Amino acid sequence: MAECTRSMLEAWQDDADAAADHAKEVEVAREFQELTANVISHTAFGSSYSEGKEVFVAQKELQILVIESFLNVNIPGFRYVPTRRNLRIWNLERRIRNKFMGIIRDRLGRNDDDDHLGCGNDLLGLMLEAATRKQDEQKMCMDEIIDECKTFFIAGHETTSHLLIWAMFLLSTNLQWQEKLREEVLRECGMEIPNADTLANLKLVTMVLLEALRIYSPVALLRRKAAKDVTLGNINIKKNTLLMMPIAVTHRNKEVWGDDANEFNPLRFENGILKAAAHPSAFLSFSIGPRACIGQNFAMLEAKTVIAMILQRFSFSLSHKYKHAPIDSATMLQPQFGVPIVLRPIHL
Numbered sequence: 001m002a003e004c005t006r007s008m009l010e011a012w013q014d015d016a017d018a019a020a021d022h023a024k025e026v027e028v029a030r031e032f033q034e035l036t037a038n039v040i041s042h043t044a045f046g047s048s049y050s051e052g053k054e055v056f057v058a059q060k061e062l063q064i065l066v067i068e069s070f071l072n073v074n075i076p077g078f079r080y081v082p083t084r085r086n087l088r089i090w091n092l093e094r095r096i097r098n099k100f101m102g103i104i105r106d107r108l109g110r111n112d113d114d115d116h117l118g119c120g121n122d123l124l125g126l127m128l129e130a131a132t133r134k135q136d137e138q139k140m141c142m143d144e145i146i147d148e149c150k151t152f153f154i155a156g157h158e159t160t161s162h163l164l165i166w167a168m169f170l171l172s173t174n175l176q177w178q179e180k181l182r183e184e185v186l187r188e189c190g191m192e193i194p195n196a197d198t199l200a201n202l203k204l205v206t207m208v209l210l211e212a213l214r215i216y217s218p219v220a221l222l223r224r225k226a227a228k229d230v231t232l233g234n235i236n237i238k239k240n241t242l243l244m245m246p247i248a249v250t251h252r253n254k255e256v257w258g259d260d261a262n263e264f265n266p267l268r269f270e271n272g273i274l275k276a277a278a279h280p281s282a283f284l285s286f287s288i289g290p291r292a293c294i295g296q297n298f299a300m301l302e303a304k305t306v307i308a309m310i311l312q313r314f315s316f317s318l319s320h321k322y323k324h325a326p327i328d329s330a331t332m333l334q335p336q337f338g339v340p341i342v343l344r345p346i347h348l
């Protein structure tokens, strides 16, 4: 995580050093997409990172094609017709599966002395270990492992990237908060790469990230289907009813969050998430209950590391080219025209 971030920041620093005004304009939306894809690929695939990332790139293309096809009028059986899009989807699905099988076969065939599990100390290795353990009754089959890897990429890549994008946007438009956070980071971490202990002390950074998640929740809508007849408040809901929970709307509800619900105020999280609003479950960015995000600690750790490392090295402000036009695309709350930010190295 820190290594991927460091190499991105070194490239920013080199560009800023080479510029006459020692400033570098960065389109952070694009940069963070690349960074979070690198981080999740390293975490899931470790040493097989480059093959893993290739699969993830194909997976992303597939995701876009599938979402586009959801938006078409649904004609029964049409997904079996060999249209150009369907042929591309089938081809990508085949390629992704074959590539995964190649990585898995390679792992199962290797014998690495440094590796106590035998299959690799990354997410894929842990799943393969679970799949091959002899005494385990509930083994995972290969298709389940492949599906889990895909889920982790889809669930963990763009969401974290969007958290970082909007956090940078908010810090570049609230310069006093940027300065407060930099003081905290330099006090707790100095110029060292943040570690588990120092990250735990970054209270203001955490508050700003939670406020970014509240105002620009990457997942803007949750969908559920009632498993049985149920009464919510004074509404009776029949079994199989489809429910939509508009996070983006509830996160700005003044009755729940107070009169400043539309404003950036990280201090509302001073006493934790449960006490930030009138209702303890008002914060829904990671969902709640048994299907809540299992990667939330990972995402917060990653976002804290990246923001802390940026603050250690750069001061930044929003470029005049920025146009504020967040759009709820089929998957995520996107900045429609990107987020260009002007960075200035603190240590020239």
Ligand code: HEM
Residues within 6 Å of the ligand: 151, 152, 155, 156, 157, 159, 160, 163, 218, 219, 222, 223, 284, 285, 286, 287, 290, 291, 292, 293, 294, 295, 296, 298, 299
């Ligand atoms: C800021 C970053 C993130 C946000 C805002 C986020 C948000 C969410 C939300 C709202 C859900 C529930 C979806 C639903 O119930 O319909 C979810 C589920 C999930 N998330 Fe995240 N997520 C983030 C990062 C991650 C990361 C980094 C990973 C993996 C490393 C991850 C893995 C998952 C998985 C596997 C699920 C499905 C859990 C289940 O259905 O049991 N997420 N996430």
